[in-house]
Amino acid sequence: MLGSSDLEKGVVMSSLLSPATVPSLIGGKPTAPTDIPLRSGDLLSILETSDLANSTPTTLVTLVGPPDAGKSTLLATLYDCFRQNRFTALTFSGSRTLVAFEQLCHLSRIASGLQDPDTQRTKFSDEELFYHLTVNHFKEPASPRSLFVIDVAGEGFEGLRKSYENCLAITSLKRTEFLTLLIDGDKLRVPKDRYAAIEDAINLLKCVWDSQAVKPSCKLQVLVTKVDKLQDEASKAVIAEMKAVIIRRLETRFPNRAFLDVAARPKNGGGIRTAHGLEALLETWLVTASGPQIAIPTPSFVPGERESEAFLNRHFNTISR
């Protein structure tokens, strides 16, 4: 049996070739009591982000949108672009949630046995869970940035436009730097669905802002998804009208706002390539985010303070209200 003390003393290796075989070094399940557990590679809880938030500048993004708007597909495509190094200015530098990303992408791969790409929908969860990527930008090669993205399930979207309480319950919203709202391009194409989609979006933004669930400096991004289906002049006019309505109806809410068009997995070509608009979106998350944060010690909690909120206060409070 190979022992650590033996190795240190060079006992096991003292014969020039150890005739003994080394027993299975990692072993299968179930885990032996002495085995050293490793992180799961799954989505991160708020507390699990702590060491990363300490070591690199971070950006926290909250993705919201109705069911089937394309949030998970957007995230899966972003990840696959990094996996295939498809971006021109951004490169993959690591991730603590590779298992979660791979699960997310499974239905879009040949290995799934499907014929058309699909995406596993975000499951509704009471816990706030984050995808993680560390990304380098060619303009700042020595400055990797950790990106944490929370994908709020469609059910969560419904709740956010209905009550302040629901908005305030998502504690990470308070520190999110980018609130990225997806509007389903499919819905904009259909007159009977179009106005409901726009109204739902406006009501959500009003509710989130007026409840003070986000800080005033939070940047709003309104993403029209599936724009490969909205390339005719009539559709472009619908999008322009939608933007004008949202700007007018938000009034002074979300002074930092931008509109972007994306198509993560365009179906019919028409000059729109896979991941259309995604690099521009990422660049806003990474380059226009606030500057590097000062390293912060491991969180300690004030008695009575919610753990997650205390953590967020310390790690993502780059701009306070």
Added chain:
Amino acid sequence: MNTTRFLLMGPAESGKTSFLAAFWIYANGAEQAGLTVKCHPQDSSYLDELQQAWLSFTKVPRTSAGTERSVELEIIRKTDRATFNLTIPDLSGETFGEIWSHRHWTPEFQTLLDGAGGALLFVHPEKIEDGETLQDVHELQALLHSEGSPSKQEVQSQENVIPEPFDITKVPTQIQLIDSIQLIVETSKLNHPFRLGVIVSAWDSVLATQSSAKPESWLKSRMPALATYLTSNASTFDFKVFGVSAQGIDYAKLTSTTESTPPHERCRVAATDILDPTDVTTPVQWLIRKE
């Protein structure tokens, strides 16, 4: 005497044991080898087993979980006569693969990692799971047939297809490698930057289809995320990519001419800025080079 322990890591059948066999045979007598064995091991039965297989053009017995060996060799670097005590645990591919799939390891494995002077990470170009996307397939089909959308019949059949469940062991090879390396770096006491030689094994099979291929370009092309991960973590990794033909000959295509190739002329190494492309000890020389 310098004491160095480095690891041979990589998925199952990625060429680790073949490399070990070739390394031993070259360091034990090849004139052109930059490293030479100082004295014969007290017990060389394992190396002898590898050597017999390698010399007779038969598959070197693969290391499986539970049969892992550690090789210790006292070697001399010819250029400056420096002596090294090299310890090379020959980890099985199954053992390495379980880092990704089982997410735990033993204290013994941790001890092997802590203080390791470097590692050679093996990938076999013909045994890679790429993780092709259906979107890419559709785009290619559109390009080839000028019809981007699937037919109605295809769409209908999709509704009847039950997807295969997610299998963690079948995710793209480069992702498994990246996360395994991340876990090693996160949990182990390693020198930074950690010397990591990426060995693209069976390099002759790559050259057979791309005669001007370069190992670094191959890695960027076939494992782009791994390449960018290593490049963008320059303070953590000092890495170099090697293409290595450790068997030197395709055993399935043996001829009387290839069989008569002298052992010390069989191997080939490709990498930027290397002195001798016929010296299979080159990656180990790179690991133990002076600053």
